[in-house]
Amino acid sequence: MNNQWPGNIREMQNVLEHAVIFSDSPVIKLEDLPAYLMENRMSHTLTHQQKDLSLIEVEEQKVLIRLLEETEWNLSAVAKKMNIARSTLYRKLKKYELKRK
Known part of the structure; x- marks a missing residue:
């Protein structure tokens, strides 16, 4: 929810697809998300x-x-x-x- 989604809905769809593919469980966790998304999240926290x-x-x-x-x-x-x-x-x-x- 805090992400700006510069690629709009397509980027969000790609992130969700990535998470579903790489998740080992029925619940998507932070580690299932692409690395670049987590880096963006950390950079906002640290600014x-x-x-x-x-x-x-x-x-x-x-x-x-x-x-x-x-x-x-x-x-x-x-x-x-x-x-x-x-x-x-x-x-x-x-x-x-x-x-x-």
Whole structure:
């Protein structure tokens, strides 16, 4: 819903067709969508804040967003994959102003 769909309805149809073909289950998940769509989604999320962050922080933020999307915001799973405590994860979420929509 947040995508601008510059290719209009044809682009949306192609994305849905791709998701159906590459999905392993009857439910379409974020990882079933084309990679370019996810990159566009991340770039919108990162725009205003990147100016104030170091390169390492920008990359950490990208990894954090990717893991949150992959795990459908399962914070325990994200903390485990990042090998950090949940309290540290909460600080990072606050630092990067990440909230579940």
